[in-house]
Amino acid sequence: MVTPSPREYRDESASVKTTSDTGRRSRILRAAIDDGLLHPEHAPLAAFVDWGRLNLNVQHLMHAFPAHISTLHAFAVKANSLVPVLTKLREFGMGAEVASNGELAAALEAGFAPERIVFDSPAKSWQELRRALALGVSLNIDNFQELERVQQILSEAPSTSEIGIRLNPQVGAGDIAAMSTAGVHSKFGIPLEDPGMREKLIETYIANPWLRRAHTHVGSQGCPLPLIARGVNQLVRFADEVNIRAGFAQIRTLDIGGGLPVDFETDTPTSAFDEYVAVLGEGAPRLFSGDYALVTEFGRSILAKHGFIAAYVEYTKQVGGRDVAITHAGAQIATRTVFMPEAWPLRIEGFTHSGHAKSMGHTVVQDVAGPCCFAGDLVARGRELPPLTPGDIVALLDTGAYYASNPFAYNSLPVPGVYGVSMIGDSADTVPEFSIVRKAQMETELVIAAE
Known part of the structure; x- marks a missing residue:
């Protein structure tokens, strides 16, 4: 009988950077903005699968x-x-x-x-x-x-x-x-x-x-x-x-x-x-x-771990001395995190309106809120993040499973577009190529679905 050893199988990912993929996500966001897949008015929310x-x-x-x-x-x-x-x-x-x-x-x-x-x-x-x-x-x-x-x-x-x-x-x-x-x-x-x-x-x-x-x-x-x-x-x-x-x-x-x-x-x-x-x-x-x-x-x-959700920050405010960023990503796509935050916390990253990563050199304690009309619609509570301003982008990481693919129809919010990403290599000049996994839902489709 052969008893497997973990050492036998570690070489498969040895050449892949495992500390941070922020730069890779930034390239995806910048390309998505250029292609119109992310837009502060027309497409304020989108998901990506690598x-x-x-x-x-x-x-x-x-x-x-x-x-x-x-x-x-x-x-x-x-x-x-x-x-x-x-x-x-x-x-x-x-x-x-x-x-x-x-x-x-x-x-x-x-x-x-x-x-x-x-x-x-x-x-x-x-x-x-x-x-x-x-x-x-x-x-x-x-x-x-x-x-x-x-x-x-x-x-x-x-x-x-x-x-x-x-x-x-x-x-x-x-x-x-x-x-x-x-x-x-x-x-x-x-x-x-x-x-x-x-x-x-x-x-x-x-x-x-x-x-x-x-x-x-x-x-x-x-x-x-x-x-x-x-x-x-x-x-x-x-x-x-x-x-x-x-x-x-x-x-x-x-x-x-x-x-x-x-x-x-x-x-x-x-x-x-x-x-x-x-x-x-x-x-x-x-x-x-x-x-x-x-x-x-x-x-x-x-x-x-091979998917993330990107959402524009619509507004920011201070409540009780704490900064709050109101975004388009909430319970409708992060249902488990919103209702069971202790069991399903998510990592959050901040990006500029152009898709460049925001520096972690200066951070403030913030809540990241979603668009749903109830007080508990928060995807992050008391999180140290770079100061977020309207027009910035937040990325909800590790959401390739059970998030954008399993939407919750609260407030009749439209289902976001989901896009597959193909990238050859990790160099800074790598240009991501996108394929449609699921089209973003239009308001007319929401009305039809409700009939």
Whole structure:
């Protein structure tokens, strides 16, 4: 058995600067202003995805896992369901993990083959199950009632889908309760440690030999790697037990979910996939035995750090002795940060109206507010930033996942444009090239949507 070492995989990003990408963002902003993608009147808010850095991170993930293990890295579509983003991820070699009919439609539109799509959801409808099984999409069954539905559908028509059951290993929660899915009372999966449940699950697998997979997901941001490894180890132990009791290798694939915490403090362009693999090698050593194919479901750790949102400062004021910058970026695109600021803080950078970085030589304590009509619409509280003035630009960093791609329709604010960025090299004269990921929404479209 090969136990992966983190040192094996660090060379993938060795040539990339990891201290600050402020200059790179400045070049993107200046080019976006020149191209009219950012404008104080016509386009005061826009989001950008850096294709080159995204590809670098995907390749880093693929190199982190041992080459002798068949592994499908399925991107969690909920993190960014925009079809051009999904198309790029497919081109970079990823599969897709979906949790609704809408996400499945987006993945198919992006060109993912059904056999490279995994369907997770605790509330799959009859229609969703029939569609997935007809297409040959893989399924992770959430509960025994869903299993009965799948059995009925399979009795009516065969399917090429790979099917398994989601297990809750009940190993505990991380720092963010809402992001933890392996607690005692989690809504997801079948609880492995509840009285009598382990035996019932094993008997269910043996009675249904077409169940050839097993799945777990411990949680997302806030879950330490050893906790994730404990949950995965429980999954491997369960699969081994089923296969021993069945007398053959019935479970062939283990879906270990995602959940790698994201570094929201630096510009390091690659996520800690090598460290993740090393911790799994120590905490769940049978995982890399070669007896099982693997599926992963990373989302935020793939994309978060490779996107940012830019917004013009409309007004500034002083309130209670503190400076406040009112911008066009708020709860409508930074929903988690606004409503759970302690759990989801964002780095903020200041730029001039022309897109040049503002000096950090002199800073003042400021709030950065959004446009939504409620008092808590703040993306940063008491933050030390260069003094901001009307016409400046603020950049919300690490927002490639779960931000501009998942808008909140508060105040009927228009959805901002999202643009892919291609850059060859990091030199000062590199000219970014843009592609449209999603057009900025027009007011007429808002009216139509409301009818």
